[in-house]
Amino acid sequence: MDETPSQTALRERLRAVGMELFRREGLRFTMQEAARAIHISKKTIYAVYPSKEALLLDMVDDAFAHIHARKQAILDGPGTLTDKLRAVIIALPEEYTALDLQQMDLLDEKYPRVAARVRQHLETGWEPTLALLQQAMEQSVIRTVSLPVLQRMIAASIESFLADRTLEQQGIPYARALDEMMGILLDGLLIR
Template sequence: MDELREKCIHQTIQLCSSQGLDFTMSQLAAKLGISKKTLYVLFESKEALLLEVVNYMFDGVKASEAELLARQDLDLAEKLCRLVVVMPDSYKTLDWRRLQGVEEKYPVVYRQIRQRLESGWEPTLELLRQGMAEGVLRPFEPGLLRAIVEGTIEHLLASDALEREGLDYVQALDGMMDLLMDGIRKREEEK
């Protein structure tokens, strides 16, 4: 990826975090110090730009996932907790609530998000199976956990749940993993 395209993507991520999906290509061009025409040479439309941003972000998630899988300092349970909700540190500061409504405004972009969210689960599923085989996890259907995680993330992006609950995206994902790993039953030490 050339340097200007990458700058466009990074600036788009910042605009999405501050303004949501309502930013204009003119605003983006002004932030970058380039003409709108130059921007349209790089990306034929705002939708094409957003599709590239989605792919860039998911590629970053996959790179973080690979780093996490290679770590030897984490036990299996900790690795699983982190793996399911892994994202690069730079994405944790984004205001994901601003992306609410992507399904309605940019259905093609939303389909790409769903496709990327629903693919590439093999390393995580394998680690879940390993956890069951080693007795770290009780037996369950890994595909069900996958469906719960996918459904939760899709819901968080498509609704006002984050704002309604007063959570940021990272808090919501961490809370989901806590519920998935430990359940809602009161722990012995809390009784």
């Protein structure tokens, strides 16, 4: 069954308010709070989202759509290959950090389908980035490496930085940690 324009608009508003509530309260936010935030009844929410899990799934998909759009804009924009490599890998807008992967254990417990969707997104959508890395190897901008190994290293680092806030507690914000990771990947550890 096709959605009406008003249902589509309501879904968009609910995803936005859901993300805002999630930023503030984590998974503790309720559908009642979401309804109150946009001045509708809880019954109206359930007309477009049959459950909180359905809303969370859409929120995750929406956040990753924004991330992929941001990456594509970087790839299509100006800059050197090196600049694009660094930027595309660390191009994680607020939506990504708002996902707060510290809550993955809780997601696994309460919403396993949502946790699986987050992991699926972390592991997919790499084609443009891998093509850029391949181009960088072909143009001798970076040395030839195994792309699957590099992809896993980057994905694991991103997931680890998001899930473990130890670095932030040590005064290293998430964005700086990713930038440092990219510097180490691109420049290596050895002093030349």
